[in-house]
Each structure stands twice: as structure tokens, then as C-alpha cells.
Amino acid sequence: MHSILSLFLKDDFSGDIVSTCKKIDSSGFKVAEMAVDMSRVYNFSAGPAVLPEEVLKQAADEMFDYQGSGQSVMEMSHRSKVYDGIIKTAEADFRKLLSIPDNYKVLFLQGGASTQFAMIPMNLMKNRVADYIVTGQWAKKAYQEASKYGKANKIASSEDRTFSYIPDVSDLPVSEDADYVYICQNNTIYGTKYKELPNTKGKILVSDVSSMFLSEPMDVTKYGLVYGGVQKNVGPAGVTIVIIREDLITDTPLPGTPTMLTYKTHADADSLYNTPPCYNIYICGLVFKWLLNMGGLEVMKKKNEEKAKILYDFLDSSDMFKGTVVPEYRSLMNVPFVTGDDELNARFIKEAEEKGFVNLKGHRSVGGMRASIYNAMPKEGVEKLVQFMSDFEKNN
Numbered sequence: 001m002h003s004i005l006s007l008f009l010k011d012d013f014s015g016d017i018v019s020t021c022k023k024i025d026s027s028g029f030k031v032a033e034m035a036v037d038m039s040r041v042y043n044f045s046a047g048p049a050v051l052p053e054e055v056l057k058q059a060a061d062e063m064f065d066y067q068g069s070g071q072s073v074m075e076m077s078h079r080s081k082v083y084d085g086i087i088k089t090a091e092a093d094f095r096k097l098l099s100i101p102d103n104y105k106v107l108f109l110q111g112g113a114s115t116q117f118a119m120i121p122m123n124l125m126k127n128r129v130a131d132y133i134v135t136g137q138w139a140k141k142a143y144q145e146a147s148k149y150g151k152a153n154k155i156a157s158s159e160d161r162t163f164s165y166i167p168d169v170s171d172l173p174v175s176e177d178a179d180y181v182y183i184c185q186n187n188t189i190y191g192t193k194y195k196e197l198p199n200t201k202g203k204i205l206v207s208d209v210s211s212m213f214l215s216e217p218m219d220v221t222k223y224g225l226v227y228g229g230v231q232k233n234v235g236p237a238g239v240t241i242v243i244i245r246e247d248l249i250t251d252t253p254l255p256g257t258p259t260m261l262t263y264k265t266h267a268d269a270d271s272l273y274n275t276p277p278c279y280n281i282y283i284c285g286l287v288f289k290w291l292l293n294m295g296g297l298e299v300m301k302k303k304n305e306e307k308a309k310i311l312y313d314f315l316d317s318s319d320m321f322k323g324t325v326v327p328e329y330r331s332l333m334n335v336p337f338v339t340g341d342d343e344l345n346a347r348f349i350k351e352a353e354e355k356g357f358v359n360l361k362g363h364r365s366v367g368g369m370r371a372s373i374y375n376a377m378p379k380e381g382v383e384k385l386v387q388f389m390s391d392f393e394k395n396n
């Protein structure tokens, strides 16, 4: 447990009130007195996941009255001037963080990352051929979805060893007429990450970066399209950010493509074709500011490397806990591990939860444990987890 801010209406609050926070007055009307609860868990969820405390505090402060507008961001029109400022600033900050060139559009979309599994082929499969590198469940789902729209070729896979590595992607049999080559760059469930991008032999690279979004710098010019659901490193579930090179935004997606699933619809309307997930985009914007204030993605990457090293070093030295991934391909974000004993795994997860280390259960398709240590997980959280694991090992 560590100190935080979470807000409750005082009358409804039954926990230990450490201190009252503030009175909220709106137009002279006393709304509520707030209490501060000082217990917050270390949340190792794979997503939706931990968000920076500074961001949560600012959102709480601005909840009733966003910067003198007299409304919360949840209540305002997406066509209002004040909201226009929020979405434009969010996009500008996002572009700054990733140094996105002018010939790429940034789209704030809905439907989760999974909607992109269909949207990508519908918009990019001109020849109705695409090559997929299958390194986990999410890449597999994208590949299966693409098969509905054309010829999806599985040109490499790591399924033979439970997706515990990334295949050699230096000289793949890329199809002559492939419209793109698709990868999932960080595999949330299996905890693997590409160390080198594939040699696509001149074809467009499309990448799902959901579980590594903004965890480190990325050279956007290497991709035709990059996308991610934001609910891991970037914000609350409900927004998918797509970065797409302008020449790939077409008037002629596959016949029958719905208006809402056409990139051009959203590109032409600056992500305001219909009502966007306004509040969630606002929170993403606060996270972008948090990253910029920290010094940007190089700084974030260093912090993430430090955190991951603490955990991997422990796993490599432990007799009880073992990492499941070929070391070369270890993710900085998702760290699966096992004890080799289901009963022991279950006891570990239970006792960890009692100590305030939550969501450590591995994905149902893998079992064991998984610690997701996204941007907002403090180093202290990883250090304390490792201390707990070490104690657990001594006692069991």
C-alpha cells in the first residue's frame, strides 16, 4: 500500500479518513466535502492498468469545473471551443512525444484495438493480400480477421513454443503482392517484444503497439500504420490511437466498408466525425503532459528499463520463480513468470493480493503469474514486489 489520493463523498465513505481534502463550491453551491483515503494498491494489471497518480489528482481537481468552464469534461459538447482545445492539445502533445512527421495523421478512434483487426484490411488490402507474423493471441486474432477480407498469409509464427520468443524476421518470404506486413510488437499475454523490426522487403509495416505505447521512443517513419488501445500505458479504455501515413488514407476501402470503419472519415474530420470518447481523450492528454514534463520518452524508457531489470534479475536468481520468455525477447512491460506448481502459484497470488500487490494472475491461456509494469508503475512498486517474492520464496 502506498500513499495516494482517492476521492469519496464524505457521507458515503466508510474507510479510514486520513484527512479531508477540500470543499468543492460550484457557483456558490457547496457540493461536497471530500476525504482522502491513503491506501492504494500496486496494480500489476495488463490493462486497463495503473495510471499516474498526478493525472488522477488533476482529473479529480478538474472534475466539477474544468478550468472555469463550469462543467466537467464529461458534460461538455465535443463541438465546444473548450473541448476543441482539449483534443487539439492532446494531439499536439502526442505528436511531440513521438516526433510524428506532418505526413502522418493521428486518429482518436473507438471500438478497441480489436476493431483495427478488421479496419486495417478493409482500408489497406488493395490487392487483397497481406502477410502476418503471428507471435501471440492478438496477432493471431488480427490474422484470422484479415482472412475474412482477403488472403492473409502467416509468414512466420512462434506458436510452436507457446509464443515464448520472436521468430527471425530478417529474411521472411514476404509476398510479392502483399499490401502490408503485420506485427504485434509487444505481446501482452506472453511477454515478448521485437528487438528488431522485420525486413518487409519494401512493403508497408503495420504494427499493434497497444502494450508498449509511449513506453519508449518509436521511429514512426518506419511504419505505414501504427496503432494501440490506450488502456495500458496511455489512458482509460475506450480510445484507440491510430497513426497512419497520409498516402494510405484512401477514398476506396473494400466495398461495403462502413463509414465509421473508413480511416478517411475520421482523418477528414480530425477525429470529430461523430462524438468521440471525450473524457478518455482528455485523460490521455493529461498523460501526454505527464510524459512531456518528465522529459519525454527517452527518460520514460530508462525508467522502464530500470524497473524491468529489477524484476528480471530477481527471476534469474530465484530457485522458485522462473521467467517464461527467451531472455533476448523479454518485454519491458509484461513479465510472465511461474513456479512450476499450480498450488504454489495460487497461494502466491492470494498472499500477494493480501499485501496489496494485485492483478498478478497470468492470462488464462498461459497460467502462472504476470506482472505488467507499465509507465505509471513506480520503481518502488517493483522493488516491493521483488522483496515480497523473495520473502515468499524463503517461507515456502
Ligand SMILES: Cc1ncc(COP(=O)(O)O)c(C=O)c1O
Pocket: 047, 111, 112, 113, 114, 115, 138, 184, 186, 187, 188, 189, 208, 209, 210, 211, 229
Ligand atoms: C497487444 C494487444 N492488442 C490488442 C488487444 C485488444 O484490445 P481491445 O480490448 O482494446 O480490443 C490487446 C488487449 O489486451 C492487446 O494486448
